[in-house]
Amino acid sequence: MLILTWIRRIYKILSKDGSPAAIAFAAAFGLTAGFLPPTAGLTILLILLVLLIRVQISTAIAFWAIGSLVRLPASGLFAWIGERLLEAEPLRAFWKWFVGLPVVAWLDLDYYAVLGGAVAGVLLGGALFEPLRRIVIAYRAYAKDRLEKSKFFRWLMRLWIFRLLRFVFVGTSS
Amino acid sequence: MNPLRWLRWKLLVAFLVIGGALYLFGLDPLAKWKVNDLGSLGEKARWTVGGIDLGILTGDLSLADLLVATARAAGGVAEAPEGAPDEKEKVLSADAAEIELSMNGLLRKRFVVDRIRVRAPNLRVDRRPDGSTNIGDLAGTETEAEAEEEAGEPTDWVAAAKKWYERIQKYREKLSRKKGEGREEGEDGSPEAAGPERRRALYVFEDRPGMVIHEVVAEGLEVDFSDASAPSPLPSLKNGLVSVTGLSSSPSVHDAPIGFKVEGDLEGSRLSLQGEIDLTGDVSKYMTEIRTGPLPASVIQAFVGKSLPVEISAGTVELSAKLGLDGDENLRIEPVLLTFQGVRLGEKAEHSRVAGVDAKRFVTAFNEASGQLGSEPIKIADLKITGTLSSPRFEWGETVLDLVRQGGEAFARAQLAKAEQKAREAVGEQAEKLRSELGEKIDDAIGKELGDSPLGEQIQDAVKEAGASLPDATKEVEKTTRKALEGLGIFKDRSAAPEKK
Numbered sequence: 001m002l003i004l005t006w007i008r009r010i011y012k013i014l015s016k017d018g019s020p021a022a023i024a025f026a027a028a029f030g031l032t033a034g035f036l037p038p039t040a041g042l043t044i045l046l047i048l049l050v051l052l053i054r055v056q057i058s059t060a061i062a063f064w065a066i067g068s069l070v071r072l073p074a075s076g077l078f079a080w081i082g083e084r085l086l087e088a089e090p091l092r093a094f095w096k097w098f099v100g101l102p103v104v105a106w107l108d109l110d111y112y113a114v115l116g117g118a119v120a121g122v123l124l125g126g127a128l129f130e131p132l133r134r135i136v137i138a139y140r141a142y143a144k145d146r147l148e149k150s151k152f153f154r155w156l157m158r159l160w161i162f163r164l165l166r167f168v169f170v171g172t173s174s
Numbered sequence: 175m176n177p178l179r180w181l182r183w184k185l186l187v188a189f190l191v192i193g194g195a196l197y198l199f200g201l202d203p204l205a206k207w208k209v210n211d212l213g214s215l216g217e218k219a220r221w222t223v224g225g226i227d228l229g230i231l232t233g234d235l236s237l238a239d240l241l242v243a244t245a246r247a248a249g250g251v252a253e254a255p256e257g258a259p260d261e262k263e264k265v266l267s268a269d270a271a272e273i274e275l276s277m278n279g280l281l282r283k284r285f286v287v288d289r290i291r292v293r294a295p296n297l298r299v300d301r302r303p304d305g306s307t308n309i310g311d312l313a314g315t316e317t318e319a320e321a322e323e324e325a326g327e328p329t330d331w332v333a334a335a336k337k338w339y340e341r342i343q344k345y346r347e348k349l350s351r352k353k354g355e356g357r358e359e360g361e362d363g364s365p366e367a368a369g370p371e372r373r374r375a376l377y378v379f380e381d382r383p384g385m386v387i388h389e390v391v392a393e394g395l396e397v398d399f400s401d402a403s404a405p406s407p408l409p410s411l412k413n414g415l416v417s418v419t420g421l422s423s424s425p426s427v428h429d430a431p432i433g434f435k436v437e438g439d440l441e442g443s444r445l446s447l448q449g450e451i452d453l454t455g456d457v458s459k460y461m462t463e464i465r466t467g468p469l470p471a472s473v474i475q476a477f478v479g480k481s482l483p484v485e486i487s488a489g490t491v492e493l494s495a496k497l498g499l500d501g502d503e504n505l506r507i508e509p510v511l512l513t514f515q516g517v518r519l520g521e522k523a524e525h526s527r528v529a530g531v532d533a534k535r536f537v538t539a540f541n542e543a544s545g546q547l548g549s550e551p552i553k554i555a556d557l558k559i560t561g562t563l564s565s566p567r568f569e570w571g572e573t574v575l576d577l578v579r580q581g582g583e584a585f586a587r588a589q590l591a592k593a594e595q596k597a598r599e600a601v602g603e604q605a606e607k608l609r610s611e612l613g614e615k616i617d618d619a620i621g622k623e624l625g626d627s628p629l630g631e632q633i634q635d636a637v638k639e640a641g642a643s644l645p646d647a648t649k650e651v652e653k654t655t656r657k658a659l660e661g662l663g664i665f666k667d668r669s670a671a672p673e674k675k
Contacts, residue, residue, distance in 0.1 A: 037371045051182065051185060052181055052182055052185060052186055053180055053181060053182070054179065054180055054181065054182060075370050075371055076370045078370075079370035079371065079373060083373070083375075086375040086378070087375060092377065095375070095378055096377070096378055099378045099379075100282060100378070100379070100382065101282070102278070102281035102282050103281055105281070105282045105283035105284075106281075106283050110374045110375050110376075110378040110379065111371070111372075111373070111374045112370070112373050112374060112375070113370055113371040113373070
């Protein structure tokens, strides 16, 4: 019973903060973290931010997984982006100042792959933010309406496996 | 939405509480356990600490009862069994070490240590017959070729110092090569082999050393030396003080050269070594000033005897010198002030010439000059050593040449005096013989011509007196004999007119 309680609590934490903005932010954080090498200082900072800022953790984890899968073949591309930025002659003085700042120095932005991954992640996350937020709003409205009316969903929820999953993650109260 | 609600405050508080509790109650024992655990596994060095006090917020770190040892088992290789270091493999121990870390530097990913203070450190330096040292074991032998080289002819501590200098040079060259490539290296040494995620822009931190130690101070230092090839135990350095400034992980870009000062008492004599190592430019520059009190011959022989062209068998030597050395091995040691007191030298078979003079002549002249001067010291102030570290060139000034000349003259005078003495002795023997023969003749003459008269007795006494002092002083013999002969002349004069008496 104790294990079930723990599972329900974790699920509750993971699915909390489900506002569309929190989900979109979580996607941006998760995607950026996924584009970075796991041991980079910036990755650790993003994990801390996901935990401390009210974004949906489950979404962040999902997008982190997606980002990591993308990174495997695209790490060369990220490194190339980072190299272009870091080695650009007019930007050298800026990078020397910025990367050496307190705390920033620990983020490993002098690594081509980290800077390239971060830039790609921020750009993609930023680009996806608003569409994702709108999709969540639209989907929720659509899904609520459809699910309430759906005979298939009602049938699905009567299956023992879904009832079991519901019991494990949510319990009997809701 | 209220910005205060953007954060998960409960989680933040939980983190802070856990971090605070760990800091207050659990971090020091955890750090101690981790440090000792790492210290028991080292392949080259092993270490233990008796206690750790981490003042993370202020950047103060204290270590108590520090012991650093080599992992090399006695006579074996670097495959000592896992575990805490053994006292017999000890290299360094200290009562305490205090480290002041700069928090501003730490936030910038730089380990900047303002000061390391080591209290009552005790260093043990063991030198093996092959020339390797236990301190060298901590750094490890870099290549097999180097290991073979180390197992060569027995050498002294000068050779060990040269080896360390070569190691530093090799390390510098390696760093320069890496810097020239400008990329992170993979296992095969190429930047590409490092993988795209390991490559980085080195220029960002290139003029900023990752680790800087502004000052290391060790007070009350004791250094115990032992040398397997030395016939007698070596003296320890006591009451030592070591101060090193300007250490950094990238000395070539550090804003200040490395400064060092070592002081201590060796066999009752104060020894001081201070200088600078400038690694900021392309060429490394070393400047050192050495001063010693009167060091006994036994100490000099034990540490640097094999590198000297002569044996020092007695007396004391005091040294004051400035040594300059650049990366191309260009050596310059001047002025060298050497003060010898009661020193006796001996020849070495492998050195036929010393100071441009035949070794035998030099040694003889030096010993003679030293003997003549007695308690007065011999001072050499114009010796220069130039050339390279591996092949130093000695430029002996007028003092040494004068010393050799004066010593040679003194030696010649002494030899002449000896010859004169021998000649005198020979003359004395001849004089004795002459006196004896003459005496007999005089006696006969006296007996015949004067009989028992008072003048005859007077002459006989004079002859006896002369005979008694003859072996000791030939001159007196000659004088007395001459007097006797004069007396004989008087006698003759008087014998011609006995009535006048």
